Amino acid sequence: MKALALAGALVLxxxxxxxxxxxxxxxxALNCSACHGLDGAGTPGVTPTLHxxxxxxxxxxxxxxxxxxxxxxxxxxxxxxxxxxxNWVLERYSDAAPEPPYSADEIGRLRSAPLRDTRxxxxxxxxxxx
Amino acid sequence: MSRIDRLTERAARALARSxxxxxxxxxxxxxxxxxxxxAALPVLPVVRADGGGARVPAPNEDIxxxxxxxxxxxxxxxxxxxxxxxxxxxxxxxxxPPGSEMSPVTWVGTxxxxxxxxxxxxxYNDCCGKGLCGRCQCNRNExxxxxxxxxxxxxxxxxxxxxxxxxxxxxxxxxxxxxxxxPER
Numbered sequence: 001m002k003a004l005a006l007a008g009a010l011v012l013x014x015x016x017x018x019x020x021x022x023x024x025x026x027x028x029a030l031n032c033s034a035c036h037g038l039d040g041a042g043t044p045g046v047t048p049t050l051h052x053x054x055x056x057x058x059x060x061x062x063x064x065x066x067x068x069x070x071x072x073x074x075x076x077x078x079x080x081x082x083x084x085x086x087n088w089v090l091e092r093y094s095d096a097a098p099e100p101p102y103s104a105d106e107i108g109r110l111r112s113a114p115l116r117d118t119r120x121x122x123x124x125x126x127x128x129x130x
Numbered sequence: 131m132s133r134i135d136r137l138t139e140r141a142a143r144a145l146a147r148s149x150x151x152x153x154x155x156x157x158x159x160x161x162x163x164x165x166x167x168x169a170a171l172p173v174l175p176v177v178r179a180d181g182g183g184a185r186v187p188a189p190n191e192d193i194x195x196x197x198x199x200x201x202x203x204x205x206x207x208x209x210x211x212x213x214x215x216x217x218x219x220x221x222x223x224x225x226x227p228p229g230s231e232m233s234p235v236t237w238v239g240t241x242x243x244x245x246x247x248x249x250x251x252x253x254y255n256d257c258c259g260k261g262l263c264g265r266c267q268c269n270r271n272e273x274x275x276x277x278x279x280x281x282x283x284x285x286x287x288x289x290x291x292x293x294x295x296x297x298x299x300x301x302x303x304x305x306x307x308x309x310x311x312x313p314e315r
């Protein structure tokens with residue numbers, strides 16, 4: 001019973017007051033799917049895929065890059081919801097759940113320093129992966 | 131300046147810069163007469179939002195109650211549209227008109243369906259590859275954001291992700307239910 005009460009408290013604390021918790025898939029649909037597609041595959045030559053990001057996440061600076069890239073850092077979501085969304089995207093589309101998962105504090109710190117030269121940062125990461 | 135005006139001006143300037151009348155006539159004649167040109171035309175007359183082949187959303191149309199008139203700007207799914215409603219252009223609320231291509235990139239918002247009082251996620255894909263439709267110009271912007279929030283902006287020509295950047299009209303595809311109407315607080 002105590003465990004049940006604790007679980008209920010956790011659920012309530014994650015939800016906005018007076019409102020059902022927004023499913024993470026809804027945050028994805030509204031903030032990511034427009035460009036990356038509902039299946040995360042992107043459009044070749046137009047928008048990048050979200051599949052196979054495991055090596056990028058594991059590269060030096062890759063974890064920070066994925067939170068600082070403009071589409072992530074500037075998403076109109078709280079740090080906690082953005083952390084939940086980024087963890088979900090990496091697990092669902094890349095089978096690469098971050099370890100440890102991104103926390104709200106980490107996301108808040110990283111998104112406060114957005115990338116100024118995204119292309120160069122990405123090229124450096126890709127060069128390391130190769 | 132409205133989005134349609136900007137798109138028209140941009141398209142006209144780009145066309146004027148890149149083509150002469152003679153080259154246009156030459157290519158148009160080749161397309162009409164040449165077999166190779168005909169082979170490039172789409173086989174199916176309508177591009178449907180069923181995800182078949184193209185990178186477009188699969189509709190989630192399990193909605194109860196009267197749907198309303200998709201040829202009206204007041205149609206509930208058009209709550210955040212800015213453009214020509216495809217239902218007035220030979221297509222439907224979920225399908226591009228014949229000869230146009232659905233852009234794989236788009237923007238997604240939410241609208242409340244008065245028939246059941248629920249909010250739904252709406253994907254406003256642009257249909258591309260033909261000139262401006264010119265019918266049912268709707269400019270409702272509920273929950274829409276300025277261009278610097280580009281994934282929530284409807285002033286963008288989303289045909290940038292299609293083979294042709296010529297904007298024709300917009301569809302309004304339901305891709306799921308929403309628990310948080312836009313804009314979120």
